[in-house]
Amino acid sequence: MILVQDQLKDQSEVRIDIEDRGYQFGDGVYEVVRVYNGQYFGMDEHLVRLERSAKEIQMSLPYPIEVLKRRLEILAEANDIEDGHVYLQITRGVAERTHQFPLQPAPLLVAYARKSPRPLSKMKKGVTAITTEDIRWLRCDIKSLNLLGNVLGKQKAMDAKCDESIFIRNEVVTEGSSTNVYIVKNGEIWTHPANNFILNGITRQVILELAKEEGITVHEETFNKNDLMHAEEVIISSTTMEVTPVISIDGKPVSNGIPGKVARTLQEKFNERIAQLQRVKN
Numbered sequence: 695m696i697l698v699q700d701q702l703k704d705q706s707e708v709r710i711d712i713e714d715r716g717y718q719f720g721d722g723v724y725e726v727v728r729v730y731n732g733q734y735f736g737m738d739e740h741l742v743r744l745e746r747s748a749k750e751i752q753m754s755l756p757y758p759i760e761v762l763k764r765r766l767e768i769l770a771e772a773n774d775i776e777d778g779h780v781y782l783q784i785t786r787g788v789a790e791r792t793h794q795f796p797l798q799p800a801p802l803l804v805a806y807a808r809k810s811p812r813p814l815s816k817m818k819k820g821v822t823a824i825t826t827e828d829i830r831w832l833r834c835d836i837k838s839l840n841l842l843g844n845v846l847g848k849q850k851a852m853d854a855k856c857d858e859s860i861f862i863r864n865e866v867v868t869e870g871s872s873t874n875v876y877i878v879k880n881g882e883i884w885t886h887p888a889n890n891f892i893l894n895g896i897t898r899q900v901i902l903e904l905a906k907e908e909g910i911t912v913h914e915e916t917f918n919k920n921d922l923m924h925a926e927e928v929i930i931s932s933t934t935m936e937v938t939p940v941i942s943i944d945g946k947p948v949s950n951g952i953p954g955k956v957a958r959t960l961q962e963k964f965n966e967r968i969a970q971l972q973r974v975k976n
């Protein structure tokens with residue numbers, strides 16, 4: 695079952711118009727929310743970001759966020775999702791193709807749920823990355839459907855038989871093609887500040903909280919490629935990748951090429967947060 699506006703429908707019943715502005719212009723916003731043990735993780739934070747993304751592109755939501763939250767719960771239940779995620783997008787809806795906004799926009803919301811396992815093996819072993827130029831627009835803080843820069847970046851990593859591309863803009867490390875990036879230097883964490891050059895990940899927000907709880911100093915400050923290549927640890931995070939160590943970049947090992955202590959600590963703490971969901975449920 696998928697959610698279309700506020701109705702659950704069978705996927706085979708749903709047709710998207712070729713004049714939907716999401717299809718034609720990528721004119722819309724989206725979210726990906728993780729489900730652990732049948733419970734959403736960070737749903738409120740994702741919905742806050744969704745509302746913000748929509749506002750930043752001057753788009754209204756088709757109905758109130760509180761109603762959406764309830765509908766998404768029903769969606770996960772209807773699809774019997776224990777471990778998985780929900781993908782949700784809102785476009786500016788169907789209108790004759792002109793670049794400017796339609797006079798009477800009718801935003802279209804579609805969401806679907808998928809079962810997906812946690813990336814436990816990658817989290818344990820670590821992943822490999824390349825660096826590449828950040829060619830994206832200057833509003834990476836908006837979770838927009840326009841993902842070509844990210845798509846091309848990820849493909850470049852795949853072509854190099856790596857897992858992720860780490861973007862560099864004017865010497866500064868911004869983020870990954872679908873992840874936030876952190877380095878550890880002198881036992882302290884550095885990550886790009888949450889401004890227009892990165893998406894302020896929900897996982898990022900949790901990680902920064904966990905680091906502070908653990909007494910690990912966090913610098914939300916820019917760092918460059920040289921810092922990246924000489925870091926004690928490099929970590930990436932996202933809703934789907936959770937907290938994952940990076941063990942090599944551009945073919946060179948990060949430190950001694952095995953996941954580091956800070957990554958392991960954050961993973962343990964993150965697991966505890968997930969376990970808390972289970973306790974809330976029971």
Ligand code: PDD
Pocket residue numbers: 726844869870871872873874892893894895896897898931932933934
């Ligand atoms: N991507 N930066 C970018 C460019 C991203 O696309 C993502 C997530 C993140 C991490 O954000 P969060 O922790 O809120 O998932 C950072 C999602 C998972 C995706 O596009 O599939």
